[in-house]
Amino acid sequence: MKRIYMDHNATTPLREEVLEAMLPYLREEFGNASSLHSFGIRARRAVEAAREKVAAALGAQPREIIFTGCGTEADNQAIKGVAFANRGKGDHIITSRVEHKAVLQTCQYLEKQGFRVTYLPVDEYGLVNPDDVARAITGRTVLVSVMFANNEVGTIQPIPAIAQVCQERKVYFHTDAVQAVGKLPIDVGELGVGLLSLSAHKFYGPKGVGALYVRKGVRIDPLLHGGHQEWGRRAATENVAGIVGLGKAIELRIGEMGAEAERLTALRERLYAGIVAQIDHVYLNGHPTERLPGTLNLCFEYVEGEGIIMGLNLAGVAVSSGSACTSAELSPSHVLLAMGVHPAVAQGSVRFGLGRENCGADVDYVLEKLPPIIEWLREMSMFSQETPFPEESGPRQRGH
């Protein structure tokens, strides 16, 4: 059966060239990058070459790059590291309601440790207002953390404006750029961000490796103790093959970024236009233009998202949903709720994440398979234009 992967915001396939670059470091070049013999020296050279590639991709200095085990670790390192190192200065952190859980739950953990956190609202497109950031900053604020682009709906935040506010008020600014790196041009110097997280597997690199950019001079405590690696900022024997893969992947993706952004935006718009031409009561989630090239998040009213995913999966198409039924929780996506989407409508969300291997034929295949699935699920649903969702839906009525 046909298998089409359209869930590139979740993860991406490893590129062949990246795998090739990694293989020697899983085989004969197995040295510990801290060893002083030839095996160690070769591993060290590979790690430092990768660091230069990552730094070059972001407009940073190599010494400003810390390799981590994943994007989640980079977020944890940035937020906890800055919070704990600057506790003498203050105890207040500002973030947004649409962050990835790697940021949200780290902030919630810090609240238990005595920090205060402001969760900024967003508008209907998922945008944070830089004026809200300015208003929320107090003399006790040590960090602002706002994501570069949202993983669910793809909305791109006004990062330069938020960074400027933070610079004026002398507050550290971290951005979770896990979804943005390799898709949008990023120059940390121009943007004025102090810390930036990224993850290799979102741009055709391997899983299990990420990086955190930390501007020179930022006071930050390490998360891991127990070694001198990464200049004492991240103890642990380096994942040499993973780091090499990250370097290769970022270099390749940055090189083709402009052309790919254009191609994926065109594919995404073709998919969107084809869907709304065939299916009614469909709503676009996220900003119409300020959005990641390959991300299309839609709500199909009167049906539930997981049912759509199952139907598409049986047709060989892999997508994801922000419905409650795809997680262990009862409430739908916190991102859609923060954007003011009706919770019942939010249950019908589907995220298409287009990527490198997708082509026009894939889009056409989805446009052929999706409408009958929606039509069939709507036939099964008791809701329709004639019988809409109740305006006020109370708490779940389950006597168990």
Next chain:
Amino acid sequence: MAEFGWYSEKVLEHYQNPRNVGEIEDADGVGMVGNPVCGDMMKITIKVQDNRIEDVKFKTFGCGAAIATTSMVTELVKGKTIQEALGVTNQTVVEALDGLPPVKLHCSLLAEEAIKAAIEDYQGRMTNDQ
């Protein structure tokens, strides 16, 4: 492998070919449970003749498990007496579907509640008629 959130073949089969989809126009009992805000709502309509569920239909707004459990519960009660139908529990439904992922067990509870609500509605109407 239900613990990883995967569905059994039986669940997939009922999702793909749900039994008894629809709504009985002149139903003798109607049961509606759940809440669309939480992602699932089920409506079961029954036709009763001589204390037996002669016909049953369902409509569901919900995930694959919600669809499969309502489909299964209608299949389990069709042709049964009211007493037999009241003996169908969420456990009966789960077993008939060869298991459900833990996070989906609430769907089977809703399915049980939906058929019980339809029967209660029928019984209430009978009492009022007397």
